[in-house]
Amino acid sequence: MFSPIFSSLDRMELLTYSYEIEQICALYYLNKISLDAAEVMIKSSTDLQLYNIMQSRHVNFRPSDLSSVWHDSNPWRYIIRLFQKGDQAVPERIAKERPILALTTHQLLGYSKPVFSGLEEKVTFIDIVRHPLYMIKQLKISCADLLTDNQNPRLFEMQYSHNDKTVSYYAKNWEELWCSMDKSNTIGLAIHYIDQLTRVRNNIKKKL
DSSP: OHHHHHTTSTTBOOOEEOHHHHHHHHHHHTTSSOHHHHHHHHHHHHHHHHHHHTTTTTOOOOTTSTTSGGGSSOTHHHHHHHTSOOGGGHHHHHHHHOOBOOEEOSSOGGGOHHHHHHHGGGOOOOOOOOOHHHHHHHHHHHHHHHHTTTOOTTOOSOEEEETTEEEEGGGTTOHHHHHHSOTTOHHHHHHHHHHHHHHHHHHHHHHO
16 A cells, blocks of 8 residues: 555656566675676666656556556556657656656565665665564465475566575575475465564664
8 A cells, every 4th residue: 555655745656666676686685796786787777767657668557456557646647658759858857857766676675785875865765564474374375386496487586596496585594494394384484584584674774
């Protein structure tokens, strides 16, 4: 509920998911890319997302999705933009209208060092923590896919190989536990998952 409400604020753009930024931060967390490379990629990604949304490029018109323009407080602005001049005219509109990009991510705060160091004062990060019991119930369903070598084609998070087994990026430092867990123990994996994400989130909060 929070993201659509937040997107209704003055100059705030439509709720947009940002899997690219999640993946960049995951690669940095896994020591696969340097901090300066991650920062440049995040700057480029956010600039490009704002540029595209200001001319209704890559904008979601699917009515049932949370990120649909039809859930925005002013959906007609995206329809109007379809017929406005694009390309070279867009930077001028950005400078004049000063839009604010509203990105929604999943479990990013604990891995967000490149976001803060790359965007600096240009970013405001709002951390929303769901009730743990709700999360365990939700994860009980998705953890079944995670335990079966991540074969679900809708899992877009960064993964890597550990002893010939596929693990998700957030399993770093507890891969052995991840790989050894009983596939039927989805509740157990969900609890470890929440515990790990809470630890890394609290760690970066202390550093900030």
